[in-house]
Amino acid sequence: MLGIGALELDRGPMADRGQTGPGRESRAGRATSDEASALFDAYGDRIRRYIAFRVRSADDADDLTSEVFRRFVSGPVPVEAAARPGWLFRVAHNAIVDHYRRRRFTVPLGSLLDRPDDAPGLPERAIRGERMAAVDRALVSLGGRQRAAIYLRFYEDLDYAAIATIMDIPAVSVRTLVHRGLKRVAAQMAEADR
Amino acid sequence: MTHDDRNQAPDPLALAEAVAAGTLSQSAAEATLRAARGTDTRGAAADVAELGDLLAAIRGIRTHAEAFDRAAGSGAAGGDPGSAAIAAGDADGDPRTVVPAPVVRRPVRRQARSSGRSPWAVPGLLAAAAVVLVAVVLGSNLAQSPVAATPSPSSSTVAVASGALAPSAVASPAPPASALSPTPAVTPAPTPVPTGVKGVPPIVSFPFTGGPSVAYWTLAAEDRIAVSEWNLNDSAPAISFTASTWPDPARGDGIWIDRRVVASPDGRFVAFAETDIQPPGRQRLRVFSATGKTLWTDPAPVGLPDLAWSADGSMLAIGQQPGMWRIVTFGAGVAGGAPSIGSYDLGGADALLGFAASGKVLYGYGSTGDAEFWGAPITFTPGRGVCECTGTVKTIARFSGRSDPLAVSNGTTPTTEIATEGSNGVRPGIDPKTGRVLDRGGASGTGDWEIRDGTTATKLGFSDIGSGGILGLAWGLDGSIVVTSFGEADSPFRLQTVSPADPKTAIDPVFTLPAGTYWQQFDGARDGMALLGLGADRAHDFLYLGADELVAVDLLTAQAVVFVPAAPGLTGVQVAGWIGAAP
Numbered sequence: 177m178l179g180i181g182a183l184e185l186d187r188g189p190m191a192d193r194g195q196t197g198p199g200r201e202s203r204a205g206r207a208t209s210d211e212a213s214a215l216f217d218a219y220g221d222r223i224r225r226y227i228a229f230r231v232r233s234a235d236d237a238d239d240l241t242s243e244v245f246r247r248f249v250s251g252p253v254p255v256e257a258a259a260r261p262g263w264l265f266r267v268a269h270n271a272i273v274d275h276y277r278r279r280r281f282t283v284p285l286g287s288l289l290d291r292p293d294d295a296p297g298l299p300e301r302a303i304r305g306e307r308m309a310a311v312d313r314a315l316v317s318l319g320g321r322q323r324a325a326i327y328l329r330f331y332e333d334l335d336y337a338a339i340a341t342i343m344d345i346p347a348v349s350v351r352t353l354v355h356r357g358l359k360r361v362a363a364q365m366a367e368a369d370r
Numbered sequence: 371m372t373h374d375d376r377n378q379a380p381d382p383l384a385l386a387e388a389v390a391a392g393t394l395s396q397s398a399a400e401a402t403l404r405a406a407r408g409t410d411t412r413g414a415a416a417d418v419a420e421l422g423d424l425l426a427a428i429r430g431i432r433t434h435a436e437a438f439d440r441a442a443g444s445g446a447a448g449g450d451p452g453s454a455a456i457a458a459g460d461a462d463g464d465p466r467t468v469v470p471a472p473v474v475r476r477p478v479r480r481q482a483r484s485s486g487r488s489p490w491a492v493p494g495l496l497a498a499a500a501v502v503l504v505a506v507v508l509g510s511n512l513a514q515s516p517v518a519a520t521p522s523p524s525s526s527t528v529a530v531a532s533g534a535l536a537p538s539a540v541a542s543p544a545p546p547a548s549a550l551s552p553t554p555a556v557t558p559a560p561t562p563v564p565t566g567v568k569g570v571p572p573i574v575s576f577p578f579t580g581g582p583s584v585a586y587w588t589l590a591a592e593d594r595i596a597v598s599e600w601n602l603n604d605s606a607p608a609i610s611f612t613a614s615t616w617p618d619p620a621r622g623d624g625i626w627i628d629r630r631v632v633a634s635p636d637g638r639f640v641a642f643a644e645t646d647i648q649p650p651g652r653q654r655l656r657v658f659s660a661t662g663k664t665l666w667t668d669p670a671p672v673g674l675p676d677l678a679w680s681a682d683g684s685m686l687a688i689g690q691q692p693g694m695w696r697i698v699t700f701g702a703g704v705a706g707g708a709p710s711i712g713s714y715d716l717g718g719a720d721a722l723l724g725f726a727a728s729g730k731v732l733y734g735y736g737s738t739g740d741a742e743f744w745g746a747p748i749t750f751t752p753g754r755g756v757c758e759c760t761g762t763v764k765t766i767a768r769f770s771g772r773s774d775p776l777a778v779s780n781g782t783t784p785t786t787e788i789a790t791e792g793s794n795g796v797r798p799g800i801d802p803k804t805g806r807v808l809d810r811g812g813a814s815g816t817g818d819w820e821i822r823d824g825t826t827a828t829k830l831g832f833s834d835i836g837s838g839g840i841l842g843l844a845w846g847l848d849g850s851i852v853v854t855s856f857g858e859a860d861s862p863f864r865l866q867t868v869s870p871a872d873p874k875t876a877i878d879p880v881f882t883l884p885a886g887t888y889w890q891q892f893d894g895a896r897d898g899m900a901l902l903g904l905g906a907d908r909a910h911d912f913l914y915l916g917a918d919e920l921v922a923v924d925l926l927t928a929q930a931v932v933f934v935p936a937a938p939g940l941t942g943v944q945v946a947g948w949i950g951a952a953p
Contacts, residue, residue: 221442224442225438225439225442228442229438298434298437298438298441299441302437302438302440302441303437304433304437307430308430308433308434308437310430311427311430311431311433311434312434315431315434326431330428330431330432330435331431331435331438331439344628346674346721348721351383354383355383355424358383358386358423358424358427358428358431359420359423359424359427361427361430361431362423362424362426362427363423365426365427365430366423
């Protein structure tokens with residue numbers, strides 16, 4: 177079942193997440209500046225890394241990260257602390273989509289999301305060996321949604337239900353994106369080995 | 371419930387993740403795969419090889435993640451993916467290649483065309499003049515202005531007009547039609563007329579006297595949707611109403627209210643599902659008459675539901691991926707009392723696709739693992755009677771194109787993934803005549819468009835959407851394929867019909883639009899008509915995901931008719947299904 181409720185990234189098995197309705201109380205409210213500050217300390221790096229993985233420049237990543245936390249302090253947010261990290265990733269994901277929509281206005285949103293991000297690969301000094309270079313090349317070539325799914329799964333270690341809610345697609349579609357992305361990476365690695 | 375002949379195959383991805391996380395040994399994972407294959411040693415070897423590929427990729431990505439963290443100046447992340455449950459489901463199909471049969475076209479299509487005076491001539495001219503007038507008044511901000519008003523049920527159809535307002539005609543009879551294609555009945559070409567939508571090129575709008583109509587909706591105000599209908603034959607819209615909706619609690623911060631509006635194919639009913647994905651989360655599903663009377667409110671709504679109407683409009687299937695399926699039967703009359711509801715627990719593994727043409731069977735697919743809708747098809751035969759919660763699930767090898775094919779109908783089911791995303795399902799990916807499926811690459815990850823017939827795949831030779839080029843594909847007439855390609859700042863938009871046997875050669879006149887910075891969407895084809903959505907650049911309005919104008923293109927002649935709604939609302943026009951198309 178696709179979760180539609182608050183994401184809880186820090187506890188509970190996948191099957192327990194994303195449920196709404198009776199017995200699951202969750203509310204929206206305003207964050208205090210102290211809460212926002214604490215959340216930024218706890219998740220600022222993670223949110224920025226996700227954004228940096230998806231966009232071209234460090235400046236863009238900084239701007240979008242600021243925008244995520246601006247939204248956190250200015251808009252309704254989940255009252256439960258446990259729901260807030262997932263909400264932040266959701267807002268970050270929306271901000272990235274918005275970022276690309278601003279830049280690629282001639283194509284529909286769905287197609288836009290399936291195009292490769294503008295994000296660069298690892299800096300050359302960070303690449304150790306041909307296999308990592310192959311992985312890096314493959315990741316750069318992935319469509320935006322595949323890239324997002326791979327990142328949230330293997331860089332953030334989120335489960336599929338949580339990623340589904342962040343990306344607003346069914347969990348089975350997340351699995352498909354991850355599966356296809358891994359196969360593309362594997363193919364690139366195999367080519368590098370030859 | 372019974373699952374006939376269902377194979378419980380382990381999911382290589384789940385196994386690979388478990389091995390990578392250290393919760394399962396590689397040898398145990400391989401043994402699981404071999405055991406599942408039984409005597410099929412070749413299949414087992416392929417599964418084991420795939421497991422190895424996935425595992426290598428995961429490990430490579432983990433190493434990359436560590437390097438990425440270091441490069442980003444932080445050492446966080448890492449750890450185990452905690453949800454590597456071993457799920458049952460079909461693996462990817464065998465991408466063998468078959469040679470598709472060439473398309474044999476019918477010599478005559480059902481679409482009648484006026485040879486005399488267009489019934490739209492006068493109202494069309496008036497409407498065009500009104501559009502131009504409004505454009506002049508509002509200037510370049512026309513498309514950007516939020517219009518909190520209900521769209522008029524009367525269309526502002528751009529018809530024939532004189533004057534050299536446009537730089538070029540756009541219905542170009544490009545590659546020569548095949549010998550089997552009828553000669554386009556081209557009337558004296560009128561001059562293309564701008565519609566007043568900023569950036570969208572002028573289009574020659576021909577009069578049509580037949581064809582299906584298109585249901586559409588928009589957000590008329592923050593708390594109100596407007597649903598209406600565009601009749602290609604210029605008759606008055608039968609669907610026209612507004613209904614309340616939950617306003618977006620955080621407008622400007624992304625889309626938090628998911629709205630799904632789907633009209634029944636006969637135009638009698640409109641289903642409207644909305645899901646608030648912000649905490650605490652809430653969902654609502656209502657079915658309205660064509661005039662907006664609330665006929666049914668779902669007592670147990672689910673979030674982000676799959677919806678599918680039967681071809682005759684009498685039944686609405688409601689599903690969730692995966693989970694319970696329900697069928698609501700509305701019967702013959704709008705005022706016929708409360709609808710009957712049957713609920714069916716399919717065991718949580720199957721996702722809904724749509725009704726068979728007979729209405730007696732639902733198609734779906736096993737949704738666990740890496741299965742695509744074409745990879746693990748099922749049929750479901752509901753039990754008889756109201757709330758008789760039984761039924762039969764049967765695994766099938768391929769979708770039927772003969773005995774009881776999937777009806778071409780309206781819904782929100784995953785078959786829409788074959789074309790563009792972002793609006794409701796009017797683009798069936800399964801050819802009802804052959805059961806073959808159009809998809810963009812399958813789980814093998816090549817990203818090339820292909821035709822699936824069961825587990826057999828035939829590559830079409832198109833590049834993936836992800837690499838640019840193809841906007842969307844849909845089944846056209848008689849097994850042909852409608853191909854649309856992006857028009858960007860330096861390349862024209864192109865819509866053409868091809869044969870699967872020769873997918874690079876147009877077999878009918880080609881419809882093109884000039885290059886430019888305007889928004890394009892392909893909404894599929896039905897009854898020999900392709901539907902496009904065009905709009906101005908709204909780079910800064912994230913929620914404006916609909917079109918400013920709709921364009922229906924006759925696939926056999928490349929002639930188009932253009933519809934400009936009186937008020938595109940806050941979201942633009944979003945398609946809610948075809949009305950009156952052949953099932």
